[in-house]
Amino acid sequence: MDNRELVERLLAGERRALARVLTRVEDGSEDKLREIVALLHPHTGKAHLVGITGSPGVGKSTLTSALIAEWRARGRTVAVLAVDPSSPFSGGALLGDRVRMQDHVMDPGVYVRSMASRGHLGGLSWATPQALLVLDAAGFDVVIVETVGVGQAEVEIASMADTTIVALAPGMGDAIQAAKAGILEVADVFCVNKADRDGADRTARELRDMQQLGHGDWLAPIRKTVAATGQGIAELADAVQEHLAWLDATGVRDLRRLERAKSQVREIALGSIRRRFAEFEGGDLVDELSQRVAARELDPYAAADKLISGIQG
Amino acid sequence: MDNRELVERLLAGERRALARVLTRVEDGSEDKLREIVALLHPHTGKAHLVGITGSPGVGKSTLTSALIAEWRARGRTVAVLAVDPSSPFSGGALLGDRVRMQDHVMDPGVYVRSMASRGHLGGLSWATPQALLVLDAAGFDVVIVETVGVGQAEVEIASMADTTIVALAPGMGDAIQAAKAGILEVADVFCVNKADRDGADRTARELRDMQQLGHGDWLAPIRKTVAATGQGIAELADAVQEHLAWLDATGVRDLRRLERAKSQVREIALGSIRRRFAEFEGGDLVDELSQRVAARELDPYAAADKLISGIQG
Numbered sequence: 001m002d003n004r005e006l007v008e009r010l011l012a013g014e015r016r017a018l019a020r021v022l023t024r025v026e027d028g029s030e031d032k033l034r035e036i037v038a039l040l041h042p043h044t045g046k047a048h049l050v051g052i053t054g055s056p057g058v059g060k061s062t063l064t065s066a067l068i069a070e071w072r073a074r075g076r077t078v079a080v081l082a083v084d085p086s087s088p089f090s091g092g093a094l095l096g097d098r099v100r101m102q103d104h105v106m107d108p109g110v111y112v113r114s115m116a117s118r119g120h121l122g123g124l125s126w127a128t129p130q131a132l133l134v135l136d137a138a139g140f141d142v143v144i145v146e147t148v149g150v151g152q153a154e155v156e157i158a159s160m161a162d163t164t165i166v167a168l169a170p171g172m173g174d175a176i177q178a179a180k181a182g183i184l185e186v187a188d189v190f191c192v193n194k195a196d197r198d199g200a201d202r203t204a205r206e207l208r209d210m211q212q213l214g215h216g217d218w219l220a221p222i223r224k225t226v227a228a229t230g231q232g233i234a235e236l237a238d239a240v241q242e243h244l245a246w247l248d249a250t251g252v253r254d255l256r257r258l259e260r261a262k263s264q265v266r267e268i269a270l271g272s273i274r275r276r277f278a279e280f281e282g283g284d285l286v287d288e289l290s291q292r293v294a295a296r297e298l299d300p301y302a303a304a305d306k307l308i309s310g311i312q313g
Numbered sequence: 314m315d316n317r318e319l320v321e322r323l324l325a326g327e328r329r330a331l332a333r334v335l336t337r338v339e340d341g342s343e344d345k346l347r348e349i350v351a352l353l354h355p356h357t358g359k360a361h362l363v364g365i366t367g368s369p370g371v372g373k374s375t376l377t378s379a380l381i382a383e384w385r386a387r388g389r390t391v392a393v394l395a396v397d398p399s400s401p402f403s404g405g406a407l408l409g410d411r412v413r414m415q416d417h418v419m420d421p422g423v424y425v426r427s428m429a430s431r432g433h434l435g436g437l438s439w440a441t442p443q444a445l446l447v448l449d450a451a452g453f454d455v456v457i458v459e460t461v462g463v464g465q466a467e468v469e470i471a472s473m474a475d476t477t478i479v480a481l482a483p484g485m486g487d488a489i490q491a492a493k494a495g496i497l498e499v500a501d502v503f504c505v506n507k508a509d510r511d512g513a514d515r516t517a518r519e520l521r522d523m524q525q526l527g528h529g530d531w532l533a534p535i536r537k538t539v540a541a542t543g544q545g546i547a548e549l550a551d552a553v554q555e556h557l558a559w560l561d562a563t564g565v566r567d568l569r570r571l572e573r574a575k576s577q578v579r580e581i582a583l584g585s586i587r588r589r590f591a592e593f594e595g596g597d598l599v600d601e602l603s604q605r606v607a608a609r610e611l612d613p614y615a616a617a618d619k620l621i622s623g624i625q626g
Contacts, residue, residue: 034614041612254607261606261613262599268617273586286575293574294567299354300574301347304581 007039010138015111018138022113025130033130040137045257047079047136047143048244051161056148058169059193062227064146068104069230070237076141077109081131083116083147111140129160129264158186159263162253163243165236166220167191168207170199184211187220189239195224195232218246285310320352323451328424331451335426338443346443356450358570360392361557364474365459371482372506375540377459381417382543383550389454390422394444396429396460424453442473442577471499472576475566476556478549479533480504481520483512497524500533502552508537508545531559598623 003024009017021040025033052067054060061082068078104110115131128145135143147157158164166187184207192204204222211220221239225232247253289303298306314322316337322330334353338346365380367373374395381391417423428444441458448456460470471477479500497520505517517535524533534552538545560566602620605611611619 037614038612041606042609045607045609257607258603261616262603264613265603265606265616265620266599268613269620272617272621286579290571290575290578293354293578294358294570296355296358299351300577300581301350303574303578304585307578307582308585 003035004039007036007137010040010134011043013139015108018111018134019113021134022115022131025134026115026127033127037130037133040133043137044133045136047140048163048240049132049136049161050142050144050240051157051164052144052146052167053148053157053164054167054191054193055169058167059227060146060148060167063165063167063191063193063225063233064144065104066225066227066230066233067144067237067240068110070233071142072104072107072109074237077139078142078144079111079135079138079140080113080144080146081128081135082112082114083128083145111135111138128156129260132160155186158188160260162247162256163188163240165189165191165240167193168203169194170197170203184220188218188243189236190220190222191236192222192224193227196226196229200224217250218243218252316348317352320349320450323353323447324356326452328421331424331447332426334447335428335444338447339428339440346440350443350446353446353450357446358449360449360453360456361476361553362445362449362474363455363457363553364470364477365457365480366461366470366477367480367504367506368482369461371480372540373459373461373480376478376480376504376506376538376546376549377457378417379538379540379543379546380457380550380553381423383546384455385417385420385422387550390452391455391457392424392448392451392453393426393457393459394441394448395425395427396441396458424448424451441469442573445473468499471501473573475560475569476501476553478502478504478553480506481516482507483510483516497533501531501556502549503533503535504549505535505537506540509539509542513537530563531556531565 001020003021006017006021006024010021021036025036050067052060052064064080064082068080071078104112113131113135115128132143132145145157145161164186166189168190170192190204190207192200192207194200201224204224207222221242223232223236223239225236227233244253247256285307289298289307292298293300293303314333316334319330319334319337323334334349337349363380365373365377377393377395381393384391417425426444426448428441445456445458458470458474477499479502481503483505503517503520505513505520507513514537517537520535534555536545536549536552538549540546557566560569598620602611602616606613606616
C-alpha cells in the first residue's frame with residue numbers, strides 16, 4: 001500500500017494503518033519519512049503532548065497506565081509512545097510491565113507503541129518526533145511519550161512535549177540527582193510516585209526547596225501518587241491539565257511549538273547536510289569540473305561552488 | 314591596493330606585489346582567497362612543482378639551496394615555499410639555515426618564502442596549495458615546496474607536487490622508517506644526502522631493496538649527495554628533470570594535475586560545506602520557516618529543504 005492510501009486510512013481511524021505508518025516511520029530512512037510527514041503534518045497540532053520521564057524503578061509504566069485510565073474516564077483518547085533509549089531493540093524493558101498496559105488493550109481509545117532508540121548519544125531516536133506526529137495526526141487527545149530518564153532523554157522529551165512530567169520515588173536520592181541532572185528546569189509537573197513509602201514528603205520538600213532557587217513563570221507543582229492503587233492520579237492529571245491551560249493562556253504553548261518546529265526544521269536540515277557531507281564525493285561532476293580546472297578554464301573556488309550547487313539537487 | 318591591481322603587478326614581475334599576495338593568501342580567510350585565486354588561476358600550470366621532504370637533520374635546507382644554485386646555473390628561475398608543519402608560527406626553524414639561503418637573496422631569479430602550518434592534523438596548511446599557485450603564476454620555472462617529513466606532510470606534498478624528492482641521511486635508520494611511513498610510494502626521487510658519511514651505500518641499497526618489492530611504472534632513482542659541497546647535486550637535478558620528462562611523455566603529469574584539481578575542488582567544497590555547517594543556525598529564515606511549520610502551512614522536511622536552499626546563497 002502506498003503512503004498516501006495508508007495515511008488516508010490512518011486519518012479515518014484504522015488502527016492497522018496507524019501501526020503500519022509507525023513501522024514505516026521507525027524503520028524507514030529519513031528520506032522515506034518525507035512523504036509520510038508531508039501527508040500527516042497538516043493534520044497535526046491538536047493533541048496534548050505529555051512527556052513522562054524518570055529513573056528506572058520509579059514506576060513510570062504503572063504511572064502511565066494509571067494516567068491512561070484517568071484520562072479515559074474523562075472521555076479523552078490516549079496514545080503512548082514508549083521509547084527505551086537504553087536498548088537498541090524495540091518492544092522491550094520499558095513496557096515490561098505490560099500486564100498493566102494490558103488493561104487497555106481492548107480499548108479502541110487507547111493505543112500503545114514501543115519504540116527502540118537508535119539513540120544518538122543516549123538520547124531519543126530521531127524518529128521519535130515523527131512518531132509523535134503520527135499519533136497526533138491519528139487524532140488522539142493526549143499523546144504520551146514515556147522514556148527512561150537517562151542521558152539526554154529528559155531534555156529531549158521536554159523539547160518535544162507540551163507538558164513534561166518528571167517522576168521520582170522517595171528514598172532514592174532522586175531529588176538531588178534530578179537537580180544535578182538539570183531536570184528541575186525541564187519538569188512542568190513533578191510526580192513523587194510510590195508515595196506510600198517512607199520519605200515521600202521529604203523528597204517532595206527537597207524538590208520544592210531546590211526548585212525555588214530558580215524557576216521561571218511556572219512553578220512546577222509536585223504531586224504525590226501511588227500509581228499501583230490509583231491514589232493521587234486524579235490530582236496529577238489535574239496538574240497536567242492546569243499546565244496546559246497555563247500554556248494556552250500565556251501563549252507559551254505557541255512559543256514552545258514554534259521552538260519545536262524550529263529545532264525540528266534545523267535538525268532535519270542538519271541531518272540532510274550531514275548526510276550529503278558524509279557521502280560527499282562529487283561523482284562525475286567533480287571529474288568534469290576538475291578537468292576544467294586543470295585546463296585553467298575554471299578556478300578551483302568557482303568549481304567548488306558549482307560542485308556544491310550540483311550536489312544540492 | 315585591491316587584489317586586481319596587486320595581481321597585475323605580480324604578473325608583471327614585481328617582487329613586492331608577490332610578497333603581498335602571499336601574505337594575503339596566508340593570512341586571509343578562505344573567502345578572501347577566492348578573488349586572488351580566480352585572478353591568478355588562468356596564469357598557472359607552467360611551473361615544475363617539486364616537493365622536498367624528509368626527517369629533521371637530513372639537510373633539506375642545504376639541499377634546497379644547492380638545488381637552487383644548480384637550477385640557476387641552468388638558467389631556470391626558482392621559488393621556494395618552506396612550510397613548517399611543526400610550528401604554528403612562520404619564518405621559523407625550517408629555514409634556520411638561512412645563511413645558505415642568503416646566497417640567493419640578491420638573485421632576482423630566486424624567491425624564498427617561509428610559511429607556518431596552521432596545520433590540520435600535523436599536515437600542511439590549507440593555504441599551501443594556494444601559495445604554490447601564486448608562485449606558479451608569478452612565472453618561476455621551478456617551484457619548490459619544502460617541508461619536514463612529519464605526519465601527513467609527505468603525502469600531502471606528493472599530492473601537490475609534480476615531482477617529490479624524499480631526502481634521507483645515512484645511518485639514521487631512515488630507509489626502514491621511510492618504508493614504515495609509506496614514503497616509498499610517494500617518492501619520485503630519493504636523495505641520500507650527507508653521502509660522505511658511513512652507511513650511505515647501505516641506506517641506498519636498503520631503499521632499492523624495499524622499493525623493488527612493489528612499485529608502479531616509475532622506479533624512483535636514488536641519488537647520493539653531499540649538499541654542503543654540491544657533490545651529486547647535478548645528478549639529483551638530472552633525476553628530477555628525467556622524472557618531469559617521464560611525466561610529460563606518459564601523460565602522467567596531466568593525470569596528476571587532474572587529481573590535484575580534483576582534490577583541490579573537493580577540499581574547497583568540503584571546507585565551504587563544513588563552514589556553513591559549523592555556522593549553521595539558519596538565522597531569520599529558520600524563524601520564518603518554523604512559524605509556517607507551526608502554523609501547519611509547511612511540513613518540517615519541506616521547510617528544511619527551503620532552509621538549505623536559503624543558506625546556500
